[in-house]
Amino acid sequence: MVTAFPVQITLRGRDDECRAVRDLLDGTAGGALLFHGEPGSGRSALLAYARRHAGARTVLAGAGLADEAALPYAGLQRLLDPVLDRAAALPDRQRRVLRRVLTGGGCPDAQRLTLATAVLGLLAVAARDRPLLCTMDDIDAGDPQTAATLAVVARRLSRLPVALVLAATGAAAAGDLPARRLRPLDEGQCRALLADRRPGPPPPAVATGLAAVSGGNPRALVDLADALTPGQWHGAEPLPAAPPAGGTLGAAYRARLDRLPPDTRRALLLAALDPDGDPATLDRAAGAAGLGPEALAPAEAAGLLRAGPAGVTFPHPLARTMVEVVAPLADRRAAHLLLARALDGRPLRAALHRAAATDGPDPALASELEAAAAGADDPAEAVTALRRAAELSDDPARAATRTVAAARRAWTAGDPDRARHLLAALPGDPAGGARADLLRGEMQLRCDAPATAVTTLLAAAEAVAPADRGAALLGLVRAGEAICLTGDHYRYAEVARRAGALRRPGDAADAELLTTFAAGVGATLRGDHEQGGPALRRVVVLGGRLSGPALSPAALVCAAVAGLLVAVDGAAHRLADRAVELARARGERSVLPRALELRAVAEYWLGRHATAAETAREGLAIARATGQRTCARVHLGILAVLAAVRADRTTSLARIAEIGDGAAPGSRPYAYAQWALGVLDLIDGRHADAATRLASLARTGTGRGQVLVQVMATPYLVEAAAHDGRRPTAALAVFDRWASSTASPSRRALSARCHALLAPRGSAEAERQFRTALRLHPTDTDRFERARTELLFGRELRRARRPRDARAYLHRARETFILLGATVWAERAGAELRAAGESVGSPQRPAAQLLTGQQLHIAQLVAEGATNREIATRLSLSTRTIDHHLRNIFHRLGVRSRTELARLFT
Incomplete structure (x- = not known):
């Protein structure tokens, strides 16, 4: 356990609430505030904050006590006790009612308003000398009569120097008073609170994990921070799955549950242990325990859950967890067994419930969990099942295999930290160690150490090859990816050699794809396009044919890489996009950043820069979310x-x-x-x-x-x-050899442009190469690069003293850049046009600054679709005059058609 620093940690993230308290206390008029939220959300801390900032006010403080909930007006008596000696100043009738009520005589319904008036009068008397602050914590935990009376009083404080601040679990505790819900802390606020709690803030992954486990509940976060071992605080050990039962929050929930009837606690535990909240399952389990549908009513009245036709929900997300955490072990096991028997058609969930009730090895149940996890849709549930199967195994080798499988599912679902913790729990030299290293290497590649990943993956692929050739091939391909990522391309020859040794006659499509891919990439990296090109084109074909068990995002990623290497951009884009969609459908988040990277590169080559940026931003967000x-x-x-x-x-x-x-x-x-x-x-x-x-x-x-x-x-x-x-x-x-080995007109166009730039200025060779480039540039894609070629060719012609010939290319380039939103490049084309004798305005300057008033009016009418004759009629001018103005407008704006003009104005 760690001693906390003397910091008001529970007020992290409560700036708005603190401001509301100060505003209430600083005002001259009275008023009331109600703060409500789940246990541990900081309600009591806000009341303490109000008392610390009371200044010259007299302070009365009370709290609702569950032990006194059956004693009418017990809370009111404790709140008013310090000022009861001033009751003599009240009118006789009010004084008698107040005294009778506070001494246990009760209050008939007909006198409830008189009682509230008496309380209001007593507070007014107490506030004559100094303003008054009254705070009442847990108002809904004490007697309901006190809550009802204070609600009446709170509505009548506006003319008195009395501030009333209440705290409760639910908003209904004090009727229609101004209420503020205490929301969970966000991740940044959780980080700040953790930094307050212990010296040296935890790593970001630990802070994120603790924020998730606590649900943003300040007290839960504090309890977790106090209970963590140094290894957990620094990220070397797995984090707990829930706040500790022995913490302050656990004690609060335990006290809350102890106030419920035994049958209600049993039914509530069943509801908490069934994450689906399925009413049929809960009814069957409760019926088997001899519990009727009315058993949950007290828990619902206490605000712990809501029951409806759709099932049971917990309004406070942490409540479900805490109900389970504080329940005795024997009660939890009994509830799990009831739920296991009640589940119908849910083998994995039923097996998980039985596993939760099992202590010690159970090979049969372990096998059942492993089999059920294979078809699980929920990755987190599958990981839990495989981890529990490992714990129930009596064979260390089987336990290791299941642990690696659990880690693989965790990584695939995008949780590398959980995967690492599972792998860290493996024995020193387990069976299946090579598979564990394959996973470690993949995470090193994607997360933090691609150079280390090469060695890890090569060794693991060699070790696993005799038992699983497919896994070995995939490991080799990923080792090759790590080699390319680090820039040590000379090492790819080893990957190609090892993959070639694993090739077999009659290989299935997925195995053939991987071996052919390794061979094609290896040949391409050494400049042997005659061998590499056909191999990679074969990979593209195989990728498009994949189906059934052979179809996987990893195989499609390889095919997309092959497509980019042989410059079939459309096919590469389709394959990468298919990999993205398949990964999403299967919940394989770990492969999404790589697939999105390839899709973005394909979109770059296709000239879709804006789309490529959108794809890369999505890939960045997922990569960060998955570590x-x-x-x-x-x-x-x-x-x-x-x-x-x-x-x-x-x-x-x-x-x-x-x-x-x-x-x-x-x-x-x-x-x-x-x-x-x-x-x-x-x-x-x-x-x-x-x-x-x-x-x-x-x-x-x-x-x-x-x-x-x-x-x-x-x-x-x-x-x-x-x-x-x-x-x-x-x-x-290198570029020429690659471009000429492809069938891509755009690559060969770029090659011709490069040679045009290096040819002697003004030479026939330069013009020939530029014209070749423009002929090769696709007209339907890659408009940006075509415009760049037109700009460079126009500049070449202008410098060769052929301004008239240059203008056509420069105009087209400028138009394209404007349409694509490439303002700086449009400016470059405009500058070249001006150097060639044209007078064009800046695309960044509005038309209103480039045109006269008459010209601007005509341009707006043209943009609206009016013809020259219609404009002439509207402006009482001749069509010849409109033609003249329009020529000047085109010249000043640097556009060449009515369509361009309309686009510029829209």
Whole structure:
């Protein structure tokens, strides 16, 4: 146990409530406040806060006591006792009623208003010398007569210097008084409270876990923090599943339950242990225990649950947990067995209930749990079943296998911390250790240590291969992914060699896909596109044919990677999108960030930059939610590049800053960041810096660095180098070999553009290459890159003293950039147009600043769809005059058609 610091921790997250208390106390008029919330939410702390800030006020404090709930007006007597000596100042009738009531004589219904008036008068007398503050805690736990009387009094305080602050579990305790519900703390507030409680804040994952276990309840959070071991506080051991039964909150719930009849407590425990709240199941279990439907009524009256036709619900989420936690062990086991027998058609849930009532090994029940978990839809339930199956196993090897399976399900569902804790509980050298290492390696790859993952996965794949060739192949492919992520591409040859050794004649489609994929990637990375291209195209075909047991998000991810490597962007996008949808349908959250990464890259190549950014943002959110820090950095890198390409410096630099120092030099996130910075350098005219930065993404011929990222960035590298007369021969040769090996017109268009930029200025070769690029650029996709080629070609023609020829290309480029929202690039095209003799306005300047009043009116009418003849009629001008104005409007706005003009105005 840890001693708390002397800090008012329970007021974390209660700023609004504290402000309401101060406002009430600072006012000259009287009034009342009611705070309500579940036990442990900080109600008593707020009343204490009010008393500390009472200032010059006289303070009366009381509380409702469950032991006195059957004594009418007991709470009122204790609250007013300090000022009863002033009752002599009341009128005789009020004084007699008040004295009779407070001495146990009762109060007939006809005199209840007289009693309330007497209490109000007594408070007024007590407040003559100094204003008064009255606080009443747990008003709904004490006698109801006190609560009813104080509610009447509270409504009549507006003319008195009396403040009344009440606290209760439910809002109905004091009728229609101004009430504030104490909501659960959010994660940030939970973090702050934990930092108050113990020296050295816990790791973020621990704080998140404690916030979830506590449900944002301050008292539960404090009890948890006090009960944690040092290993749990620092994240080395699993966190408890519930607040401790011996904590302050547990004591509060235990006292609350002790006030209920025994049959109600038994029925309430059954309801708490059945997470579905199914009324039929609960009725059967209660009937088997000899309990009638009326057994839950006292619990409902106490506000612990709500019962209805749809079943039982707990208004306070933590109440269900605490009812279970504080119940005696024997009662819990009996309730679990009743529920197990009552469940119909729910084998997994029934087995879990029986397991909860079992102490010691039970091999048969362990096997039943394992079998039922295989078909479970709820990942958390499956993990619990497999973990419990391991605990019930009498064979250490079987226990280890089931623990690894539980960890795998936890990781797949997006909970790496739980998976790690399960793996950490394995014995030193268990059977199935290789499978555990496969899982460890995958988590290292996605979460925090891709360089370590390579060694882990290669060793685990070799160990598991004799027993499970499919698992070994998937491990090898993931080792290859780690190699590409870290930039040590020369090591991929080993992955390809090992995968080739596992190939068998007549392999099923999924095994053939993995071995062919490893061979194709290995060949592509060593520059052998003649061998790599056909292999990867075969993978794309196989990925599109997968069905049945062979269909998995992991296989589709491999097929999407293959599609990107051979530049079949549409197929790659379909495969990645299918992987995303399949992963969602199966609840495999761990693979979603990788699948979304590939979909975003495919959308980049398809020219859908806005969609790619949306996909990457989704991937980033899921990666962060599932603890995949490495994947999160990759998505940040993609977002940085997308922002840089669109000249959004602020967003790009912000994304790079988020990557921080966590990306090792040579890794993919680091390369993406460098690519983004290189593009920003290029846009800012720092061509030498841009070329140096982009050339450093990979070391050609060594197999080190991010070769694939540099291939993507090569068009920008060549553009930057061309300004300084450099020739990035090695990088362009790699790009050319790859582009020519694909059937992608867009890649070959970029290759032609690169050669055009490096050709002598004004030469026939430069013009030929630019025209080839424009012919190859697809017209239905990749509009951004086509516009960039038109801008560069227009600039080349202008510099070759052919301004008239340049304008057509520059106009088209500017139009496309404006339509795509690429304002900076549109400005570049506008600047080139002005240099070519055109007078165009800035796309960032509103039309009202570029046009005369008459021109603006005509432009607005055109945008609305009016013809020249209709505009002439409306303005009493000739159509020739309208034609003249319209030519000037087009010239000033830099548009070439009525459609462009309408778009500009919308």
